[in-house]
Amino acid sequence: MSTLTGTGTLIRLAVRRDRIRLPAWIVTFAGVAAISASATVSLYPSAGSRIQAAEAINNSPALVALYGRIYDPASLGSVAMLKLTAFGAALAGVLCALTVIRHTRAEEEAGRMELLGAGLVGRRAALTAGLVVAMSGALLLGLLAAAGLVAAGLPAAGSVAFGAGWAATGIVFAGAGALAAQASRSTRTSTMFAAGTIIAAYLLRAAGDSTALSWLSWLSPIGWGQQVRPFAGDRWPVLLLPVAAAILTSGAAYALAGRRDLGRGLLPDRPGPAAAGPALRGPLGLAWRLHRGVLAAWAVVFVLLGLVLGNVASDVEGMLGSPQARDMIARLGGQQSMINAFLAAELGFLAIFASVYGVAAVGRMRGEEASLRAAAILAAPVGRIRWAASHLAFAFGGTAVLITIAGLSLGAAHGARTGDASQPLRLAGAALAHLPAAWIVTAVALAVFGLLPRAPAVAWACLVTFVLITELGPLLELSHWIMDVSPFTHTPKLPGTSLDLAPVLWLAAAAAVLSAAGLAGLRRRAIRS
Numbered sequence: 001m002s003t004l005t006g007t008g009t010l011i012r013l014a015v016r017r018d019r020i021r022l023p024a025w026i027v028t029f030a031g032v033a034a035i036s037a038s039a040t041v042s043l044y045p046s047a048g049s050r051i052q053a054a055e056a057i058n059n060s061p062a063l064v065a066l067y068g069r070i071y072d073p074a075s076l077g078s079v080a081m082l083k084l085t086a087f088g089a090a091l092a093g094v095l096c097a098l099t100v101i102r103h104t105r106a107e108e109e110a111g112r113m114e115l116l117g118a119g120l121v122g123r124r125a126a127l128t129a130g131l132v133v134a135m136s137g138a139l140l141l142g143l144l145a146a147a148g149l150v151a152a153g154l155p156a157a158g159s160v161a162f163g164a165g166w167a168a169t170g171i172v173f174a175g176a177g178a179l180a181a182q183a184s185r186s187t188r189t190s191t192m193f194a195a196g197t198i199i200a201a202y203l204l205r206a207a208g209d210s211t212a213l214s215w216l217s218w219l220s221p222i223g224w225g226q227q228v229r230p231f232a233g234d235r236w237p238v239l240l241l242p243v244a245a246a247i248l249t250s251g252a253a254y255a256l257a258g259r260r261d262l263g264r265g266l267l268p269d270r271p272g273p274a275a276a277g278p279a280l281r282g283p284l285g286l287a288w289r290l291h292r293g294v295l296a297a298w299a300v301v302f303v304l305l306g307l308v309l310g311n312v313a314s315d316v317e318g319m320l321g322s323p324q325a326r327d328m329i330a331r332l333g334g335q336q337s338m339i340n341a342f343l344a345a346e347l348g349f350l351a352i353f354a355s356v357y358g359v360a361a362v363g364r365m366r367g368e369e370a371s372l373r374a375a376a377i378l379a380a381p382v383g384r385i386r387w388a389a390s391h392l393a394f395a396f397g398g399t400a401v402l403i404t405i406a407g408l409s410l411g412a413a414h415g416a417r418t419g420d421a422s423q424p425l426r427l428a429g430a431a432l433a434h435l436p437a438a439w440i441v442t443a444v445a446l447a448v449f450g451l452l453p454r455a456p457a458v459a460w461a462c463l464v465t466f467v468l469i470t471e472l473g474p475l476l477e478l479s480h481w482i483m484d485v486s487p488f489t490h491t492p493k494l495p496g497t498s499l500d501l502a503p504v505l506w507l508a509a510a511a512a513v514l515s516a517a518g519l520a521g522l523r524r525r526a527i528r529s
Contacts, residue, residue, distance in 0.1 A: 006121035010129035034148025040080035062311035065210035077231025089169035097177030097194035103130035105181035134174035142167025158231035165225035168242035175249030287390035310413025340496030351434030358442030361395035407431030430494035436507035443514035450521030
């Protein structure tokens with residue numbers, strides 16, 4: 001029997017399992033690119049306004065590190081797609097890496113691959129199926145993104161180059177995800193390896209773009225996507241680099257797949273201590289052990305984001321030269337001084353980002369249940385509410401910690417630029433005004449876990465809906481009935497305005513009600529055992 005026997009069947013199975021999840025993310029990413037391009041076209045109507053904005057951005061090392069460099073200041077496409085060229089490519093890489101891991105390592109960890117392997121399924125069939133589905137998704141994403149940019153009025157050649165950059169980056173990280181899946185025996189570790197690779201690639205690109213060490217950008221797959229320079233020369237030969245990297249990583253994954261046992265990884269397992277310490281003698285200590293690494297990694301990311309955005313704030317006046325651009329920031333951040341409006345808009349974005357952690361932390365409970373570890377804990381004298389509360393302490397508390405860290409680091413960087421030592425505490429307080437909205441998203445995830453345990457995607461769908469409404473609603477001038485769906489549209493636009501406690505308290509009350517409903521559902525439903 002060939003090692004690829006049954007590949008077609010596994011591809012059809014993977015497509016069926018991802019028939020909603022993968023198309024939804026692809027359409028969302030491509031749609032955001034198209035809507036962002038359409039909205040930005042009106043912000044910089046003249047070449048002069050584009051050149052002014054591009055020079056302000058290129059002269060700000062913090063902005064260049066965050067988004068990249070604008071290679072053609074007069075090009076509408078270069079200015080319009082600045083934020084999404086690198087950041088969107090990183091998201092495409094996350095999507096492709098997780099797709100491969102989902103259909104390889106996760107299947108082995110759940111025991112389903114052992115059942116399939118007992119039939120006419122070759123050893124490398126699952127790996128091939130995962131790579132085919134992920135890479136096909138990357139290509140489809142690139143095509144839809146290019147079509148959306150053309151429809152938004154950007155040049156066709158640059159739009160295709162932009163889509164090709166996204167697709168090529170996704171293909172590279174699909175291979176990296178396949179390699180991570182072969183190295184580790186757990187889905188969680190494989191995901192951490194893949195995420196770490198993407199973060200390292202982004203940091204290399206940021207260092208290369210913002211310092212004299214420009215050669216560092218050429219070590220990053222995300223940097224390769226930028227060096228294609230869509231709308232600024234369209235350097236097609238650069239795409240050979242990600243193609244070669246994808247071939248190498250996928251080939252290495254195939255080679256490693258033949259050297260390990262099913263369900264095992266190439267990295268040795270680390271035995272734990274012979275006896276549990278005091279910290280592991282209760283559900284809260286166990287939850288701390290499970291969440292601490294992820295929370296620490298998120299905290300580092302939030303510190304870096306806060307420092308970068310805080311450095312950018314004082315340069316915002318030069319970036320937003322046209323009245324249309326100033327109006328956009330005012331819509332997102334409120335009617336106030338331009339710097340305060342920018343800070344309020346960025347704090348809102350960071351709060352949305354923190355809510356992603358909250359949903360993922362609640363999802364950890366689902367992972368514990370699916371792996372049957374929750375049943376083992378609940379067999380001891382531990383109630384369901386106590387077990388859930390141990391994880392929720394980090395889901396809700398971790399979100400609060402991240403938002404506070406974001407405000408403090410943002411204030412520290414902005415205060416260092418302006419010489420105002422009061423900025424850290426001022427912006428930390430402003431950030432906490434967004435906390436109840438982030439808790440709403442976490443509470444929705446808990447309600448889904450308790451009431452709809454077979455539909456975890458509902459929580460992520462709600463989060464994506466909130467993000468699209470919050471970020472794109474003001475630009476598209478959506479009806480207030482639609483805008484009110486997102487909890488983030490109800491938060492006070494701090495700093496720069498007075499604090500209105502009413503919406504904050506209502507959001508906190510709604511989060512409490514949703515959490516209570518989720519816990520009630522968890523008490524009544526069956527736990528997988």
